[in-house]
Amino acid sequence: xxxxxxxxxxxxxxxxxxxxxxxxxxxxxxxxxxxxxxxxxxxxxxxxxxxxxxxxxxxxxxxxxxxxxxxxxxxxxxxxxxxxxxxxxxxxxxxxxxxxxxxxxxxxxxxxxxxxxxxxxxxxxxxxxxxxxxxxxxxxxxxxxxxxxxxxxxxxxxxxxxxxxxxxxxxxxxxxxxxxxxxxxxxxxxxxxxxxxxxxxxxxxxxxxxxxxxxxxxxxxxxxxxxxxxxxxxxxxxxxxxxxxxxxxxxxxxxxxxxxxxxxxxxxxxxxxxxxxxxxxxxxxxxxxxxxxxxxxxxxxxxxxxxxxxxxxxxxxxxxxxxxxxxxxxxxxxxxxxxxxxxxxxxxxxxxxxxxxxxxxxxxxxxxxxxxxxxxxxxxxxxxxxxxxxxxxxxxxxxxxxxxxxxxxxxxxxxxxxxxxxxxxxxxxxxxxxxxxxxxxxxxxxxxxxxxxxxxxxxxxxxxxxxxxxxxxxxxxxxxxxxxxxxxx
Ligand code: NAD
Ligand code: UDX
Numbered sequence: 450x451x452x453x454x455x456x457x458x459x460x461x462x463x464x465x466x467x468x469x470x471x472x473x474x475x476x477x478x479x480x481x482x483x484x485x486x487x488x489x490x491x492x493x494x495x496x497x498x499x500x501x502x503x504x505x506x507x508x509x510x511x512x513x514x515x516x517x518x519x520x521x522x523x524x525x526x527x528x529x530x531x532x533x534x535x536x537x538x539x540x541x542x543x544x545x546x547x548x549x550x551x552x553x554x555x556x557x558x559x560x561x562x563x564x565x566x567x568x569x570x571x572x573x574x575x576x577x578x579x580x581x582x583x584x585x586x587x588x589x590x591x592x593x594x595x596x597x598x599x600x601x602x603x604x605x606x607x608x609x610x611x612x613x614x615x616x617x618x619x620x621x622x623x624x625x626x627x628x629x630x631x632x633x634x635x636x637x638x639x640x641x642x643x644x645x646x647x648x649x650x651x652x653x654x655x656x657x658x659x660x661x662x663x664x665x666x667x668x669x670x671x672x673x674x675x676x677x678x679x680x681x682x683x684x685x686x687x688x689x690x691x692x693x694x695x696x697x698x699x700x701x702x703x704x705x706x707x708x709x710x711x712x713x714x715x716x717x718x719x720x721x722x723x724x725x726x727x728x729x730x731x732x733x734x735x736x737x738x739x740x741x742x743x744x745x746x747x748x749x750x751x752x753x754x755x756x757x758x759x760x761x762x763x764x765x766x767x768x769x770x771x772x773x774x775x776x777x778x779x780x781x782x783x784x785x786x787x788x789x790x791x792x793x794x795x796x797x798x799x800x801x802x803x804x805x806x807x808x809x810x811x812x813x814x815x816x817x818x819x820x821x822x823x824x825x826x827x828x829x830x831x832x833x834x835x836x837x838x839x840x841x842x843x844x845x846x847x848x849x850x851x852x853x854x855x856x857x858x859x860x861x862x863x864x865x866x867x868x869x870x871x872x873x874x875x876x877x878x879x880x881x882x883x884x885x886x887x888x889x890x891x892x893x894x895x896x897x898x899x900x901x902x903x904x905x906x907x908x909x910x911x912x913x914x915x916x917x918x919x920x921x922x923x924x925x926x927x928x929x930x931x932x933x934x935x936x937x938x
Contacts, residue, residue: 451476453651454528456558458482458491458517460498460620460728460797461575461613462534467506468624470515472655477514479528481521491517499796499823502621526565530648533558534575534613539732548739550579550732559586562606563593569605571644575613577673577733579740583608583633583666607644609634610666612673617727618794630661633669674737678753681730683718685759691721691924692766701924702906721924723806723877723904724764726791728799731757764802766936767875768809770921771902773936775873780814782896785867788878788905789821789829796823802904803877804832810875811857818859820867822880826860833858865891873900876907883907892916898930 453469455462458480470478482488490497492511496504507515518524525531535554540546555576562572572590574583590606610633615623630652635641649661664672691701701721709716725731734753741750772779791801798804807817811833819829861867864883868874868891876883884907892899901913903922913920919930 451530451651452528453478453530453532454524455480455532455534455575456482456521456525456562457532457534457536457576458484458487458497459534459536460500460617461615462532463491463496463498463517464500464503464506464615464620464624465534465575465613466532467503467510467515468621469651470510470513471506473651474514476651478510478516479524480515480517481524482517482519483521485519488517488519499794500617500620501794506621521561522565525562526567528570529568530571530573530651531562532573532575532611533562537576537578537732539735545739548735548742550577550736550739552578552582552585555582555586556589559589560593563590566604566606571607571609571647573648574608574610574670577612577677577729577736578610578670579736580667580670580674582670583610605640607634607640608666609644609648610669611648612669614673614676617797618792625655627656627660630656631664631669631672632661633664633666633672636663636665674733674740677729677733678737678756680718681725681734681760682753682756684720684722684725685756685763687719687721688724688763688923689759691763694924695927698926700926704924721906722763722802722879723767723923724760724802726799726801726803728797731760731800761805764805765809767802767902767904767923768806768813769936770931771810771873771875771900772813774900774902774919774921774931774934776934778813779810779872782815782872783870784810784815784817785861785864785871785874786810786817786819787821787864787867787874787876787883788880789819789824789832790878790880793878793880796821796825796828798824798828798832801832801877806875806877806904807833807858814857816857816859818861818867818871820861820864821878822882829858829860865894869894870896871899872896873902875902875904877904879905879907888913888918889916892918 453476455466462480466478466480487497496507533555535558537550537552537555540549540551555578587608612631614627632645632648634645645663652661687705690704694701694704705719708714709719734757738750738754786803786807789801789803790796790798810817864886898919900919901908906922908922910920910922910925914928920928921931
């Protein structure tokens with residue numbers, strides 16, 4: 450029986466291994482993590498992440514051929530294939546701070562593999578890493594093996610790059626039916642080819658052969674960064690056009706629909722928004738920018754950096770619009786924030802645009818009342834008290850200095866409570882439930898003029914204007930009120 454061990458029981462490691470266990474009942478799959486609370490969560494009825502369909506998959510496999518454990522060394526030692534799915538955050542200090550990927554967690558996982566292994570292993574990069582990481586990991590593993598085993602006949606490792614393309618909120622569906630599975634390996638040696646074939650055999654249980662792509666290691670590593678950069682670039686492109694739509698009276702939804710009808714462009718990932726969030730896009734583009742700079746390609750670096758600049762511009766533009774529309778001040782005014790997660794169907798708040806928007810409103814002294822169906826008040830407080838990039842460095846967490854937002858932030862049990870006696874409502878996540886709210890009920894309980902700022906284009910603008918709201922919806926024609934109160938970009 451093949452045994453798989455995955456280091457890192459996070460948003461990628463947990464769902465990916467659960468689906469492998471589901472589709473390969475003859476393979477034993479163990480997910481290990483140094484975080485005891487995370488493993489306890491995976492072993493309980495309340496999984497540590499919210500992902501539609503995941504409970505069901507875990508329930509079917511846990512105790513059969515899927516387990517979660519903190520006994521990292523034992524399970525790594527026993528495994529034939531070791532996936533490494535640890536976090537690879539942006540560096541917060543030292544060389545490349547604010548851009549380069551921090552490979553501390555990756556390197557310590559690799560050194561641990563070298564320390565505990567007594568049999569040959571295939572080591573699979575699941576985390577998103579800079580190009581050439583596999584080569585570095587190979588060096589760590591082979592040098593340490595030689596030291597332990599006296600130079601000859603030691604443990605042999607094959608490194609594969611198998612980046613993950615799942616998106617949160619649709620992780621299970623993405624894993625069950627991926628657009629492609631990418632396996633990068635050393636295709637110039639028999640051992641390399643055998644390792645690629647072994648991993649391909651795992652996925653081939655449910656993924657059609659033409660969707661399993663094999664490349665060299667560096668192409669696989671770079672493809673992941675490039676794919677995320679292309680996706681984020683589409684969002685920044687449509688968001689840039691949304692600003693022009695507001696200025697000209699065009700409607701971004703109509704423009705995006707018309708543009709996306711071109712088969713060469715396609716309809717996906719063209720929804721204008723308050724900005725993209727999530728743990729991947731910004732981090733991976735910054736990493737790409739850093740790599741370009743390191744290889745002496747400043748023009749390429751600045752091209753991709755612009756994708757992030759437009760994203761920051763979009764979030765700032767939204768805050769400015771809110772403040773400018775409300776007579777240039779929100780000081781002491783209650784603003785309801787509907788949605789805090791970085792997208793619908795997840796409780797994940799990493800790099801959510803809601804953090805920047807809320808901080809902007811708090812900076813202007815608003816009283817913010819937040820409702821999100823999946824995000825706890827504790828999480829909101831943590832996020833609003835954190836400096837940029839700190840969220841993925843648990844050991845370095847520092848509260849923001851000189852800012853006391855405690856008295857300005859409340860967390861509401863539902864959208865109506867958040868909006869009660871508010872001056873404005875900001876919609877920051879596209880949760881389905883926000884489409885069906887009783888906006889008349891909300892309007893009646895709000896101060897007048899009552900404003901709605903829709904950062905996700907979920908509301909019916911005409912209907913809300915009929916109720917009496919002043920409505921702003923990203924990239925939509927402005928009503929007269931907003932035209933008279935221009936926001937500084
Ligand atoms: P995560 O923070 O949710 O999970 C990482 C886990 O690794 C944590 O639970 C942490 O405790 C554990 N860990 C860190 N060092 C460890 C060690 N030495 N031994 C054992 N456990 C250790 O991160 P994630 O969102 O699952 O992302 C993991 C990787 O996958 C990142 O490189 C990310 O860029 C990439 N990725 C993420 C997504 C996504 O949607 N979240 C999608 C594709 C790729
Ligand atoms: C992304 C990639 O899609 C996935 O392939 C990769 O493995 C990890 O990073 P994720 O961040 O989970 O996945 O979600 P995604 O659906 O890509 O959304 C990212 C952000 O972009 C969200 O904040 C979302 O709301 C926003 N977005 C997405 C838009 O603003 N407009 C769109 O048209 C699509």
